[in-house]
Amino acid sequence: MPRFYENKYPEVDQLVMVQVQSIEDMGAYVKLLEYDGIEGMVLLSELSRRRIRSVQKHIRVGRNEVVVVMRVDPDKGYIDLSKRRVSAEEVVKCEEQYEKGKAVDSILTQVAKRRGVTPESLYEKIAWPLHRKYGHSYEAFKLSIQEPDAVFGGLDIDEETLAELKHNIARRLTPKPVKVRADIEVKCFAYSGIEAIRKALRAGEACSTEEVPIKVRLVAPPLYVMSTTSTDKTAAIEIMEKAVEAIGNTIAEEKGDITIKMAPKVVSETEDAELKALMEQFEQANMDVAGDDDEDSEDDE
Known part of the structure; x- marks a missing residue:
């Protein structure tokens, strides 16, 4: 599972997309889909603002959920998350961000496969630098359809990889009538x-x-x-x-x-x-x- 973003861990108060792995007495163990599948936990007290009568009504194994980061301990690898502190508007916002990340990942994975390199190397050379410059590499990819030189100029990628990247972006992101x-x-x-x-x-x-x-x-x-x-x-x-x-x-x-x-x-x-x-x-x-x-x-x- 890829790491969509340059930071190894998300920041406190950041919205993230997770997939529920198991439900225990203390809470639900999840993997962070945008961060290489690293593990986090949603405590039972952070599942809902209402009184919890049935955990299954609020969270299920295998389902994707939008949560907010409450605490990160990189040394111990702890990431505490909350579902109840996320508003409906924030859910929509995070889902849109996640879909953009998936689109970028799909393009880079295909390019990596065709060029015989790892997706991680393309993230380092392409996605993360563009993310810093444009707010999200997805926005840079969309802009590159009209302005390829402006977007990709200065990136450390060879001509063959660049050509393959442009081809995949055009195929995936060109607006359909x-x-x-x-x-x-x-x-x-x-x-x-x-x-x-x-x-x-x-x-x-x-x-x-x-x-x-x-x-x-x-x-x-x-x-x-x-x-x-x-x-x-x-x-x-x-x-x-x-x-x-x-x-x-x-x-x-x-x-x-x-x-x-x-x-x-x-x-x-x-x-x-x-x-x-x-x-x-x-x-x-x-x-x-x-x-x-x-x-x-x-x-x-």
Whole structure:
């Protein structure tokens, strides 16, 4: 098990991720997942703020837990930990930090395997120096996708290792595009009905940016689908929400109205396929109707 960070032991008041190994009379023995699996203990009195009737309800063997460091004795190897002193917000914060550490470890382990070296040597040469400079080596790895020279310049690594590192970072950390969709019904029974709807939909598409291009397609009157594909999920949802608002405001000025059937959200390939099938179904129905009209006109002749 690797040591994610340069210090051999965590500091007092630091949040750490542990895995429960055993539960004894005094407390739970755990291993610190970010610190080479060294042993620590969570005393029973530090498991919960409430009265403990069943230890199993608060902690279980094999489960990962977020705890805070209370005492470290490097000479004796004692690390006392507390679960009850950790807030819900701190749990989320620590879990995010741990996931970043795991991502870095996975990349370095793969590079080490390909280059025939130990992961520990790469931590010393790459991860720990970057951690000191950027706050976390994960952030440095992400930045390196755009600015490799700025991030890796000055590190003591050979060209082959650097090339392998860049390859793995690009494969693992390059943001993957997501599809964001919203389904809306737009109606206008005023004299300018169709043109008013077009104007409103154009107002929505006008909210597009280079990173978040918005398209509006007709499913079947009055249902329209808005969609965008972007690597920035948060920005995509925010801009799509603004586009829906723009359509609503514009159609309201024309005495029409909008009904949001599905608010902007990330959709899966399955949901996208279902929409495509629905649109094809309506398209086929329209073609059938047009075909019926042709037959009728031939009969009339």
